[in-house]
Amino acid sequence: SQQGEEDPQALSIQEGENATMNCSYKTSINNLQWYRQNSGRGLVHLILIRSNEREKHSGRLRVTLDTSKKSSSLLITASRAADTASYFCATVPGNQFYFGTGTSLTVIP
Amino acid sequence: GAGVSQSPRYKVAKRGQDVALRCDPISGHVSLFWYQQALGQGPEFLTYFQNEAQLDKSGLPSDRFFAERPEGSVSTLKIQRTQQEDSAVYLCASSFFQGREETQYFGPGTRLLVL
Numbered sequence: 023s024q025q026g027e028e029d030p031q032a033l034s035i036q037e038g039e040n041a042t043m044n045c046s047y048k049t050s051i052n053n054l055q056w057y058r059q060n061s062g063r064g065l066v067h068l069i070l071i072r073s074n075e076r077e078k079h080s081g082r083l084r085v086t087l088d089t090s091k092k093s094s095s096l097l098i099t100a101s102r103a104a105d106t107a108s109y110f111c112a113t114v115p116g117n118q119f120y121f122g123t124g125t126s127l128t129v130i131p
Numbered sequence: 132g133a134g135v136s137q138s139p140r141y142k143v144a145k146r147g148q149d150v151a152l153r154c155d156p157i158s159g160h161v162s163l164f165w166y167q168q169a170l171g172q173g174p175e176f177l178t179y180f181q182n183e184a185q186l187d188k189s190g191l192p193s194d195r196f197f198a199e200r201p202e203g204s205v206s207t208l209k210i211q212r213t214q215q216e217d218s219a220v221y222l223c224a225s226s227f228f229q230g231r232e233e234t235q236y237f238g239p240g241t242r243l244l245v246l
Contacts, residue, residue, distance in 0.1 A: 026173075055234065064135070064222055064237030065174070110173050118187065119164070119235065121173035 026111045026122030034128040041098040043125040045111030046091075054087060055112045056096050059124070065110065068096075103131045133157070135238035137223050143244045144213045152208045152241045156225030163206050164235060165198055166222040174222050180206060213245045 029044045045054070053072045057065040071078045071087045071094065078085045084097040098105055108124045136155045144150050156163050162181055166174035167190075176190040182203035191198070195213075200206040210217055220242050224235040 057237075062239075064239045065224075065235075066237070067234040070234060118176050118179070120176070121166075123171075124173050 026113050026120060028109070028111060028122045028125040030125060031123070032126045032128075034130065035101055037101060037103055037129055037131050039101055041101050041105070041127055041129070043096050043109055043127070045094045045096070045122055047094075047111070047113045047120075047122075048092065049113075049115050051089070051113045051115050053114050054085075054094050055114065055119075056083075056085060056094075057110045057112060057121070059108045059110065061107075068109075098127075101127075101129045103129050105129050135223055135225055135236050137221075137238040137241050139241060140239065141242050141244075143246065146214060146245055148213050148245075149209065149211045150213055150243065152210075152221050152243070154206045154208070154223030154225075154238060156204065156206070156223070157227075157236055158204075159227065160225035160236070161203075161228050162226045162233065163200060164224045164226075165206070165208050166224065167192075168220040168222055168240070170219075177208070177221075210243075213243075215245050218243055218245045 026045050026047045055070045056068045059065045069080045069085050071085050082099045087094045106129045108126050110124045111122045112119045138153045164179050165177040168174045178188040178198045180200040195211045197209045220240040222240045223238045226233040226235050
């Protein structure tokens with residue numbers, strides 16, 4: 023079974039708007055990572071946040087982590103049509119990666 | 132340099148056939164992972180290698196699934212007597228080392244369809 027659950031399952035926004043997706047998980051973690059997957063392709067790493075960090079930025083990405091609530095959020099600012107993809111959180115409690123079910127993001131030009 | 136490559140990209144098999152899926156990790160990467168991704172789902176862990184040693188195969192769904200990495204580079208995932216529920220995308224990923232803060236580099240996947 024998968025560790026994480028993303029919310030919402032699908033999100034459709036206009037270009038230029040911000041997109042927020044959430045991830046909830048079940049057990050304690052060492053770190054949490056976000057990946058992106060374009061249709062028919064492999065996953066690409068976006069950002070990693072450690073369990074002792076609360077917020078991290080990378081370009082137009084902002085990730086938050088609340089270990090007390092066992093949740094994380096990914097914010098994409100000023101979205102572009104090229105951001106259209108599925109986004110997965112991966113929790114790393116030990117040496118394995120557990121991926122969530124993903125959020126499918128569509129950015130309408 | 133080259134990324135992770137997988138072959139074939141697509142495979143159609145008749146139920147009961149054996150299939151072999153190949154993964155070429157990034158050169159020098161110690162760790163190699165196999166995942167199974169059903170349609171509309173996230174990747175599910177199958178097995179993990181550190182060099183040639185298979186350290187974790189807890190995710191393999193049955194004894195019909197077998198993976199090897201004999202020389203610590205290329206890996207093959209073999210599925211014997213395929214069944215329709217084996218239809219999925221099989222993803223391979225590698226990382227430089229085995230550590231909790233390592234990020235994984237994924238191949239494009241092999242899409243397997245069992246008829």
